[in-house]
Amino acid sequence: MVRTELSAVQAARLRDTIERAYRQVPFYRSRMQAAGLLPEDIASLEHIGKLPFTTKQDMRDNYPYGLFAVPLAEIVRIHASSGTTGKPTVVGYTKRDIGIWAEVMARTLTAAGANRQSFIQVAYGYGLFTGGLGAHYGAELVGASVIPVSSGNTARQIMLMKDFGTTLLACTPSYALYIAETLGEMGLEPKDLSLRAGVFGAEPWSERMRKEIEARLSIKAIDIYGLSEIIGPGVASECECQDGLHINEDHFYPEIINPQTGETLPDGEKGELVLTTITKEGMPMIRYRTRDLTVLTHEPCACGRTLVRMGKVLGRSDDMLIIRGVNVFPSQVETVLLGLGETSPHYQLIVDREDNLDKLTVLVEVTEAMFSDEVRRLETLEHKIEAALGSVLGVSAQVRLVGPKSIERSEGKAKRVIDNRKL
Numbered sequence: 001m002v003r004t005e006l007s008a009v010q011a012a013r014l015r016d017t018i019e020r021a022y023r024q025v026p027f028y029r030s031r032m033q034a035a036g037l038l039p040e041d042i043a044s045l046e047h048i049g050k051l052p053f054t055t056k057q058d059m060r061d062n063y064p065y066g067l068f069a070v071p072l073a074e075i076v077r078i079h080a081s082s083g084t085t086g087k088p089t090v091v092g093y094t095k096r097d098i099g100i101w102a103e104v105m106a107r108t109l110t111a112a113g114a115n116r117q118s119f120i121q122v123a124y125g126y127g128l129f130t131g132g133l134g135a136h137y138g139a140e141l142v143g144a145s146v147i148p149v150s151s152g153n154t155a156r157q158i159m160l161m162k163d164f165g166t167t168l169l170a171c172t173p174s175y176a177l178y179i180a181e182t183l184g185e186m187g188l189e190p191k192d193l194s195l196r197a198g199v200f201g202a203e204p205w206s207e208r209m210r211k212e213i214e215a216r217l218s219i220k221a222i223d224i225y226g227l228s229e230i231i232g233p234g235v236a237s238e239c240e241c242q243d244g245l246h247i248n249e250d251h252f253y254p255e256i257i258n259p260q261t262g263e264t265l266p267d268g269e270k271g272e273l274v275l276t277t278i279t280k281e282g283m284p285m286i287r288y289r290t291r292d293l294t295v296l297t298h299e300p301c302a303c304g305r306t307l308v309r310m311g312k313v314l315g316r317s318d319d320m321l322i323i324r325g326v327n328v329f330p331s332q333v334e335t336v337l338l339g340l341g342e343t344s345p346h347y348q349l350i351v352d353r354e355d356n357l358d359k360l361t362v363l364v365e366v367t368e369a370m371f372s373d374e375v376r377r378l379e380t381l382e383h384k385i386e387a388a389l390g391s392v393l394g395v396s397a398q399v400r401l402v403g404p405k406s407i408e409r410s411e412g413k414a415k416r417v418i419d420n421r422k423l
């Protein structure tokens with residue numbers, strides 16, 4: 001769809017969403033009233049900046065159903081994401097919402113090359129987490145054969161992949177890497193499988209990690225993006241060009257803001273992604289602060305899709321660590337390690353505070369072969385990584401090489417950071 005037509009569709013859907021949210025959700029009504037706004041004040045897309053933001057805290061404050069915009073009888077599905085503290089954040093879908101979710105996930109899988117002949121292995125967790133069922137419904141809508149393995153039991157996962165002829169894998173990027181590692185241990189090679197592509201998301205990952213997964217599994221690795229607060233996976237995904245993720249903006253209207261001031265930023269400027277759902281019935285989200293840092297571009301894509309693209313997520317403004325005043329993202333460490341290419345890509349950041357000074361320790365796993373090396377060589381490697389990290393992060397880090405497999409493996413989102421500071 002050309003931009004002018006798309007904008008008209010978005011504006012009409014936005015007006016409808018604001019009207020419904022104002023009428024049906026006391027939270028949104030009181031927020032708008034406090035800002036002196038009526039639904040008719042949001043007549044066009046340019047007016048969206050007048051609306052207050054919605055945050056994860058607002059979801060917690062309205063736990064569990066306070067943000068729903070339809071009677072509970074119309075809700076056909078409930079998902080939840082675990083919070084860092086206590087209660088989860090809850091989302092509800094109407095039947096139509098589930099249909100839209102399947103549609104945007106079908107687009108995602110199609111962009112990764114899926115079709116009716118595909119065998120799609122869903123190794124995202126099934127359950128309250130949106131990953132598994134989101135990919136599942138999208139794959140069924142495509143008409144592919146879905147293999148709903150869920151996450152875990154990696155050796156069995158690989159056996160089924162081989163025996164069932166899986167062509168497309170859906171899981172977190174860290175789990176894809178773990179699968180690649182286990183594949184080798186089982187004495188298998190990518191050519192023993194029928195795998196051609198993977199859709200990987202739910203955690204930030206670097207370009208270098210993409211290359212690593214692509215090489216080790218001999219597949220095309222497609223970055224996908226989503227969050228349960230908006231719909232789950234299916235908010236955005238890369239096309240075959242692997243040059244930014246097309247946002248399904250006929251359903252989710254994106255903005256980039258300065259996370260400190262809240263002001264809207266133009267194309268190409270890095271900031272926090274803010275999303276407004278413009279078709280969701282069960283739980284509309286207005287200007288939701290995702291905490292994910294990225295950039296937008298409206299430049300045409302070689303694939304022909306006209307949907308706006310967002311850059312690979314550069315990190316989250318809330319898993320961003322501030323160490324001695326410097327912003328540090330775990331993904332930067334990953335880029336350094338994969339760049340040096342002398343260790344395994346498994347790592348963990350440990351932050352402590354000693355005598356009021358932050359101390360960053362990075363645990364890095366070495367391979368079996370290296371671990372038997374002489375101590376001096378390992379020390380040299382530690383210093384080499386420390387130097388590389390220091391120049392990229394802008395803050396010094398102590399590197400400790402640890403034995404193969406000593407960092408806990410994840411079947412979902414990898415636990416990259418242990419922050420022992422009492423902040």
Ligand SMILES: [Zn+2]
Nearest residue numbers: 239301303305
């Ligand atoms: Zn494209």
